[in-house]
Amino acid sequence: MKLKSLLKSEKGFIRQSSVILTILILAPVISQDEFFAVTLCLSLVWGIMGLGWNVVGGYAGQTSNGHAMYFGIGAYVGALGLKWYGLSPWLTMWIAVILCMVVALVVGYPLLRLRGHYFAIATMAIVECVRIIFTNWKLIGGATGVMFYDKTHSELYSMQFANRISFYYICLGFMLIFIILSRVLEKSKFGYYCRAIKANQESAESSGINSAFYKRWAYMISAGIVAIGGILYGQLFQYIDPGSMLPLSNSMLIVLVVVMGGIGTIWGPVLGAFIMTFINQYARALFNQVAGLNLFIYGVLVVFIVLFLPKGIVSLFTEERLEALRKKLFHKKTKTEEA
Amino acid sequence: MAELLEIRQATKVFGGLKANEDISFEVEEGTIVGVVGPNGAGKTTLFNSISRAHNLTSGQIIFDGKDITKLHAYQACCLGMGRTYQIPQALEDMTVLDNIVVGALLRRSKVHEARAFAEEISAFCGLSEMNEKISVSLNVMQKKRLEIARALAGEPKLLLLDETMAGLNGVERVQAIELIRNIKAKGITILMIEHVMEVIMSVSEKVVVIVSGKKLIEDAPRKVTSDPAVINAYLGGGHNAGC
Numbered sequence: 001m002k003l004k005s006l007l008k009s010e011k012g013f014i015r016q017s018s019v020i021l022t023i024l025i026l027a028p029v030i031s032q033d034e035f036f037a038v039t040l041c042l043s044l045v046w047g048i049m050g051l052g053w054n055v056v057g058g059y060a061g062q063t064s065n066g067h068a069m070y071f072g073i074g075a076y077v078g079a080l081g082l083k084w085y086g087l088s089p090w091l092t093m094w095i096a097v098i099l100c101m102v103v104a105l106v107v108g109y110p111l112l113r114l115r116g117h118y119f120a121i122a123t124m125a126i127v128e129c130v131r132i133i134f135t136n137w138k139l140i141g142g143a144t145g146v147m148f149y150d151k152t153h154s155e156l157y158s159m160q161f162a163n164r165i166s167f168y169y170i171c172l173g174f175m176l177i178f179i180i181l182s183r184v185l186e187k188s189k190f191g192y193y194c195r196a197i198k199a200n201q202e203s204a205e206s207s208g209i210n211s212a213f214y215k216r217w218a219y220m221i222s223a224g225i226v227a228i229g230g231i232l233y234g235q236l237f238q239y240i241d242p243g244s245m246l247p248l249s250n251s252m253l254i255v256l257v258v259v260m261g262g263i264g265t266i267w268g269p270v271l272g273a274f275i276m277t278f279i280n281q282y283a284r285a286l287f288n289q290v291a292g293l294n295l296f297i298y299g300v301l302v303v304f305i306v307l308f309l310p311k312g313i314v315s316l317f318t319e320e321r322l323e324a325l326r327k328k329l330f331h332k333k334t335k336t337e338e339a
Numbered sequence: 340m341a342e343l344l345e346i347r348q349a350t351k352v353f354g355g356l357k358a359n360e361d362i363s364f365e366v367e368e369g370t371i372v373g374v375v376g377p378n379g380a381g382k383t384t385l386f387n388s389i390s391r392a393h394n395l396t397s398g399q400i401i402f403d404g405k406d407i408t409k410l411h412a413y414q415a416c417c418l419g420m421g422r423t424y425q426i427p428q429a430l431e432d433m434t435v436l437d438n439i440v441v442g443a444l445l446r447r448s449k450v451h452e453a454r455a456f457a458e459e460i461s462a463f464c465g466l467s468e469m470n471e472k473i474s475v476s477l478n479v480m481q482k483k484r485l486e487i488a489r490a491l492a493g494e495p496k497l498l499l500l501d502e503t504m505a506g507l508n509g510v511e512r513v514q515a516i517e518l519i520r521n522i523k524a525k526g527i528t529i530l531m532i533e534h535v536m537e538v539i540m541s542v543s544e545k546v547v548v549i550v551s552g553k554k555l556i557e558d559a560p561r562k563v564t565s566d567p568a569v570i571n572a573y574l575g576g577g578h579n580a581g582c
Contacts, residue, residue, distance in 0.1 A: 067417070074344050115439060119469060154486050159412070187450065188450060189444050189448055189449075189450060189453075191404055192437065192441050192444055193441065194439045195430070195432070195433060195441075196433070196434070197435075199429075199430035199431050199432050200428050200429075200430055200431065202392065202412075202428060203424070203429070203489075204426040204430070204441070205411070205412040205413050205416075205417060206390055206392070206412050206416060206421075206424075206440050206490075207391075207413075207441055207445065207489055207490070207493060208413050208416035208417050208442075208445040208493055209441070210411070210412055210413045211413070292515075
């Protein structure tokens with residue numbers, strides 16, 4: 001009975017999810033190209049990180065510019081666990097999540113007292129520190145990074161697949177988990193409180209909300225999700241180094257994925273991640289003679305989206321438009337049936 | 340009747356400015372107490388100290404038998420103190436009902452229960468027609484009602500109202516007075532800052548007059564308005580020379 005009423009109240013969400021999931025499940029059919037498959041996997045990884053950032057940045061309104069830190073820590077835990085101890089990423093991901101949440105607790109404790117720009121700058125500074133530490137830390141490979149291509153275990157154990165499509169479906173599984181998690185958070189007391197803090201922290205406090213507590217949890221959950229993104233990224237390329245994991249641009253890309261797609265929404269980060277990754281990858285491949293042109297194209301697009309669609313691309317798909325589209329499709333179907 | 344709120348020698352200093360100096364008074368359970376005073380007298384500062392938005396420099400605040408002088412704002416709210424702001428601070432990107440739900444979640448952790456209660460409160464405050472409106476789109480009176488609704492949804496024992504009547508026209512004022520009477524009928528004690536004397540006179544049992552950060556007098560409304568010291572504070576020294 002309870003399940004029934006839940007299904008009923010979540011009808012719209014379930015409908016949206018099933019459409020989008022069907023598209024995502026069928027996506028690898030489009031092309032057998034290796035490059036295309038890698039791009040799809042990457043899109044999902046960025047989507048997962050976007051969903052993670054969205055918890056603290058979208059719902060709780062704390063613009064963290066330092067989420068590359070959790071991305072990096074996650075990837076390193078996965079990589080070193082496999083290389084040194086032969087541990088499966090399926091196991092190390094739990095360690096990574098817990099570790100990132102602990103780091104987030106420690107870092108968040110003082111940092112979340114800051115507001116607005118100050119918080120953004122402080123998080124940025126922390127991730128730079130971490131990058132410099134990782135670059136100079138000989139034990140974990142220093143600036144040369146870690147190669148951890150694994151031949152001794154089965155593909156499923158090491159999460160390193162010769163066939164990218166299998167990996168794609170694993171990523172899709174994780175993304176589905178985080179989409180559902182986001183939805184649960186959004187509809188819970190936690191979600192309401194986060195949005196209240198985002199809207200007006202003073203009001204929230206005077207309505208009985210312990211804003212420090214809720215911000216801290218949002219930050220920790222967010223760090224945990226991004227850690228999983230880091231693990232998946234590592235297993236996709238089997239090579240990581242501080243220069244590609246922890247630069248400022250990664251932190252910014254996580255933010256941009258969400259802002260582009262639609263901040264504080266569930267489908268925004270997913271949509272933003274696909275658009276961002278495809279543009280990035282294909283622009284890089286097409287204009288490989290001009291270094292950095294991909295970023296230029298991407299930058300221009302971001303400017304236009306922020307100017308004309310401040311609520312993200314997802315704001316194009318309003319309820320009314322979706323309804324009209326549904327009617328159109330449905331109408332056509334009935335016509336063909338009549339014929 | 341027992342005292343619900345007791346303020347003992349509250350002093351608040353901002354830099355070199357004494358915004359509140361040695362203010363003491365009590366609010367008895369089930370009454371409406373008004374706080375009046377000229378602009379800049381330190382009424383809102385006192386409110387912020389009571390609702391724990393900032394710390395007192397010295398003095399004590401006893402609420403419902405507990406010393407809340409050092410507590411955080413959210414803790415004071417959990418103990419049963421609701422407040423509204425002079426400039427309405429709605430949760431802007433959220434709908435009216437969601438605003439009230441946020442308040443209601445304080446005592447009800449299940450969202451659907453909080454929603455049902457929020458709908459009741461919304462109807463009580465005359466907001467049911469705009470439940471699905473985004474709160475930014477409301478006018479001033481509606482925003483003030485929304486603030487009251489959000490505070491009420493937390494089921495407070497004491498409600499602090501900061502100038503809920505300012506900027507309202509006559510009809511709206513009558514409705515607002517009615518709302519305040521209804522809140523009192525629910526058994527909620529009210530401490531209100533108000534400039535509109537008509538309102539204070541008609542609803543409150545006791546008035547505290549604050550002038551230049553100090554408590555001038557505390558008495559029944561009729562007596563306060565005829566007190567020469569009060570008239571002097573509002574109209575200046577020369578006018579009541581003959582009184």
